[in-house]
Amino acid sequence: xxxxxxxxxxxxxxxxxxxxxxxxxxxxxxxxxxxxxxxxxxxxxxxxxxxxxxxxxxxxxxxxxxxxxxxxxxxxxxxxxxxxxxxxxxxxxxxxxxxxxxxxxxxxxxxxxxxxxxxxxxxxxxxxxxxxxxxxxxxxxxxxxxxxxxxxxxxxxxxxxxxxxxxxxxxxxxxxxxxxxxxxxxxxxxxxxxxxxxxxxxxxxxxxxxxxxxxxxxxxxxxxxxxxxxxxxxxxxxxxxxxxxxxxxxxxxxxxxxxxxxxxxxxxxxxxxxxxxxxxxxxxxxxxxxxxxxxxxxxxxxxxxxxxxxxxxxxxxxxxxxxxxxxxxxxxxxxxxxxxxxxxxxxxxxxxxxxxxxxxxxxxxxxxxxxxx
Numbered sequence: 504x505x506x507x508x509x510x511x512x513x514x515x516x517x518x519x520x521x522x523x524x525x526x527x528x529x530x531x532x533x534x535x536x537x538x539x540x541x542x543x544x545x546x547x548x549x550x551x552x553x554x555x556x557x558x559x560x561x562x563x564x565x566x567x568x569x570x571x572x573x574x575x576x577x578x579x580x581x582x583x584x585x586x587x588x589x590x591x592x593x594x595x596x597x598x599x600x601x602x603x604x605x606x607x608x609x610x611x612x613x614x615x616x617x618x619x620x621x622x623x624x625x626x627x628x629x630x631x632x633x634x635x636x637x638x639x640x641x642x643x644x645x646x647x648x649x650x651x652x653x654x655x656x657x658x659x660x661x662x663x664x665x666x667x668x669x670x671x672x673x674x675x676x677x678x679x680x681x682x683x684x685x686x687x688x689x690x691x692x693x694x695x696x697x698x699x700x701x702x703x704x705x706x707x708x709x710x711x712x713x714x715x716x717x718x719x720x721x722x723x724x725x726x727x728x729x730x731x732x733x734x735x736x737x738x739x740x741x742x743x744x745x746x747x748x749x750x751x752x753x754x755x756x757x758x759x760x761x762x763x764x765x766x767x768x769x770x771x772x773x774x775x776x777x778x779x780x781x782x783x784x785x786x787x788x789x790x791x792x793x794x795x796x797x798x799x800x801x802x803x804x805x806x807x808x809x810x811x812x813x814x815x816x817x818x819x820x821x822x823x824x825x826x827x828x829x830x831x832x833x834x835x836x837x838x839x840x841x842x843x844x845x846x847x848x849x850x851x852x853x854x855x856x857x858x859x860x861x862x863x864x865x866x867x868x869x870x871x872x873x874x875x876x
Contacts (some may be wrong), residue, residue: 504629506559508571509540511548516556521577524555526588527647529581529654530632530682531557532666535815537601538563538595538619545573551811551842555579559630563595563619566626574634582661585654588632589760596625598676604739606668613673620675621829628682632689642686650679734801737793741819745826746789748866753779768792796825799833809837817842820849820874828852846875 511517533543540560547556557580558572572578580591598617602608610616634644642648647659647831652667670677749767755777758764763773765785769792779785800821803809813821825833832852837845849871853863 504568504626504633505566506568506570506630509548509571510573511543511544511552511556511594511641513548513550513552514556514571515550516579517572517576518550519577523577523587525575525640526633527585527640527649528591528634529585529589529649529651529660530593530594530627530631530666530679531580531591531651531663531826532623532669533560533596534663534665536596536598536600538598540567540569540595542718543593543595543700543744544569546799546812547571549812554814557591557593559590559592560625561592561594561623561630563597563623566622568626568630570645574637581651581654581659582663583647583654583659585659588659589649589654592630594627595619595668602738605673605876606664610673615868616673617675620669620673624677624682629683633681635686635690642683642690648679648683648686653679669855677731716775719807719847727755734797735813735815735818736797737790737819737822739875741815741822742786742790744819744869745793745823746786748823748827748862748869749789751782753782753785793822793826796822796830799825799830803834803837808834810839811842816873816876820870823873824849824852824870843875846871 511781518803525666537543540562545729546552556572556578557578558574558578559569560569561567561569562569574590576616577586578591579586581589582595585591597610597619599608599609599612600617620854631642632650636646639649650666650667651660651663653777655662655664667679669675678732746767751767752765754772755763755765758768762770763777765773765777765788766779769785769788771792779788787857797818800809800818801814804813809821821833821837826837828836836848837853840848850867853859853867
């Protein structure tokens with residue numbers, strides 16, 4: 504096991520410097536398709552990153568442990584009383600999965616996904632055995648090693664389902680009971696290590712959709728961005744917000760600007776008489792159109808025009824705003840402002856031709872509420 508010291512010295516959690524008597528360890532997974540621990544270290548080593556802070560990330564590409572807080576510091580990872588007693592560790596997730604809403608995700612390459620999951624699992628076993636030895640913890644004792652999901656069931660953590668949702672969704676064979684046994688075995692506790700990732704004997708279905716109960720429980724220690732190659736993407740929740748306010752027409756029509764339009768405001772290549780078969784077809788066009796506006800939001804983050812790190816809800820809200828109001832208005836909205844101010848100023852963009860429109864008022868209210876959540 505290789506531990507890379509990457510203490511988040513600029514994060515408010517570290518600066519607060521509260522200490523705990525370590526009584527347990529909590530295992531998380533990040534809840535987005537991002538295997539690189541360095542991406543999270545970079546995003547959270549800022550004074551503006553005041554929403555969460557964990558003790559370590561496990562890199563999905565290398566299995567390296569990036570320690571981000573001193574082990575005895577009070578982290579902001581469990582969303583409840585577990586912060587006062589437990590060290591929190593996040594496992595990064597495969598790049599080849601894509602969350603489609605709640606706990607539901609698709610997997611483009613199960614072999615690749617399982618390689619990442621096994622790598623992070625094995626590193627977590629080593630890290631937790633090290634921490635159990637360091638703090639004289641019994642890994643098999645009740646409540647010492649728990650997942651975020653188990654912490655919620657115990658009433659000491661917020662309502663999330665990680666990492667159980669990922670292991671179960673990929674049919675990995677990994678469980679928390681097995682994880683505790685493996686940590687005990689690594690400590691010399693006598694239990695045999697049983698949880699090797701099973702060999703793949705058949706081609707898996709490309710889409711993995713957990714149950715509704717799992718979907719209700721999914722999450723991680725923070726509202727984690729849906730990141731791919733360092734860039735964020737709108738979630739299904741954001742797509743649904745845009746779709747609800749744009750409205751859908753399956754037959755091509757001339758919009759007030761004189762452009763042939765179809766679906767949820769799609770104009771590229773649309774011809775008279777064109778018709779879509781379903782609203783889902785229209786949603787696919789909308790998702791493609793939204794990529795352009797995702798690029799604008801990402802660009803403003805990269806240039807520092809947006810001066811604070813965005814969580815997924817904030818990114819969704821700004822992408823919806825940009826799709827409706829344009830790149831120029833987005834730049835005006837975010838330039839030189841902190842997150843709280845942006846969330847309030849969104850509400851002002853409710854006019855067309857100088858007149859307040861009820862539909863724009865409702866849209867801005869929803870975007871502002873999402874941004875501030």
